Amino acid sequence: MIHVQNLTKYYHDLCAVDQINLDIQKGEIMGLLGPNGAGKTTTLRMLTGFLRPTSGNIRVKDYTIDKDALEIKKLLGYLPESAPLYHDMLAYDYLEYVANIRELDREQKRSRIRHLANLCGLNEVMHQPIGELSKGFKQRVGLAQAMMSDPEILVMDEPTSGLDPNQIVEIRDIIRQIGKEKTIIISTHILSEAEATCDRIVIISQGKIVADGSTETLKQSSRGEYLVGISLQNARFDSVKKELHSIDGIVEIALVNTEQAGEENILHVKLTCQASKDLRGAIYGKIKETEWILLELRQETKTLETIFRDLTKEN
Amino acid sequence: MRQVRHIFKKEFTSYFISPIAYIVISIFLLVTGWFFFTTFFLYGQANLRNFFGMLPIIFSFVVPAITMRLFSEELNVGSYETLLTMPVTFGDVVLGKFLAAVAFIAAMLVPTLTYPITVSFLGELDWGPVAGGYLGAVLLGATFSAIGLFASSLTRNQIIAFIIGVTICFSLTLIDKMLFFLPQSLVGFMEYLGADFHFENISKGILDSRDIVYFVSVSFVGLYAAHLAMQERT
Structure with a gap:
């Protein structure tokens, strides 16, 4: 047309x-x-x-x-x-x-x-x-x-x-x-x-x-990456970073925030993963080997907003 | 070409929607009426020579006031964008607005017909020069409208458009009064450029093709310049 x-x-x-x-x-x-x-x-x-x-x-x-x-x-x-x-x-x-x-x-x-x-x-x-x-x-x-x-x-x-x-x-x-x-x-x-x-x-x-x-393809194809959010108790960020870094396919580990719950700290961490494979199993396996308590593990799709920001910022 | 008619109609009616039209007409009638009749009885001659004599000067202020909004307002509001994305050409737009201004000037001149009618009761009025004068007035109005339209196409500010229009029209009116500055060889040429010079001929009742050619060609130049100025904006 x-x-x-x-x-x-x-x-x-x-x-x-x-x-x-x-x-x-x-x-x-x-x-x-x-x-x-x-x-x-x-x-x-x-x-x-x-x-x-x-x-x-x-x-x-x-x-x-x-x-x-x-x-x-x-x-x-x-x-x-x-x-x-x-x-x-x-x-x-x-x-x-x-x-x-x-x-x-x-x-x-x-x-x-x-x-x-x-x-x-x-x-x-x-x-x-x-x-x-x-x-x-x-x-x-x-x-x-x-x-x-x-x-x-x-x-x-x-x-x-x-x-x-x-x-x-x-x-x-x-x-x-x-x-x-x-x-x-x-x-x-x-x-x-x-x-x-x-x-x-x-x-x-x-x-x-x-x-x-389309919105769908944009979300999926965004740089071939997806996000996994985890919340851990009884852990320190530098050790988390060290341990999880050994998993092949994790591109970036970032601390979202820490939360005080009684005497313990709760860490909210965001992992950027390569889209080629599902790493959730590997992440869970790694955490199981440690003393950390896994409170939450979820996969996040990138919103249009993050895609938009990524694409328009770097130029 | 059918679009010209619609644009003309829209522009002409919108003159009468806003109070500006009535104000301009009132001022025009007041000024011409005052200047004409204060001296009329001193001369004691049954003609309209005085009325037509001051018309170029009055027009060079009134006509730019009439045309100043035609493009400036559209540029300022942005409605120009909607107008030009409709199936119209630049020519349609310029011509439609120009004809609306000319029609408005003609409408403004209609009440002044009471002057010759009044005068004809007072003495023997020669209607030839009067008819010539009105024809000349419309031609002069059209010429100044084209210039005013061009001024309006240059800026989104109506006041600036008015000032540019007045400057050009006023210069054209006065140019043949300033000739004593110039060397003899240029006088003929500069005189030909003066709107007043040509208008005087017509308002004496002399229909010379040179005068008509002058008004038509200056109008054309003004309209074409407006056309170019608008095109330059896209």
């Missing part, structure tokens, strides 16, 4: 997006993640034809962005960050204006605006100036605007930023509902949001793609 090749954007000397390659399939909900200033918005702006790429190519269906930008814009609906709209217009007038520019005919226009008002919960604010609406309602007007022509591709830049938790849930529901038939690209820096709504996650950092895959 969307084919991005070596996409690069410079702002003067600053490289915002660096040689990005992406293929987005029809019906996918893709989440674009990254820290602030990673190039998310710039990438989306180029995809929607608002910014011209410095180099590289974007193809949507059979259209290329430099030749058929107008055709691509017809296929796309775009909700920019913090939904910039005309503040002095009434919500209804604005939606009608968008419908006109999107070339809906009279009949379609009326039914489409009514449908979107219902879908986005706009009925009670249709005759208020946009500038007087709350942030959540502005966002919804923006969403309705983006969906006006029933576009095949919907691009949203931080659709839930600045909304309260209830509104976030509502907007997510809307996204998931329309995501059944449409291709959706959203950018966000809220990880739980990406996890909750997206089929596929692309993490970018400093203009480069550092990870690309």
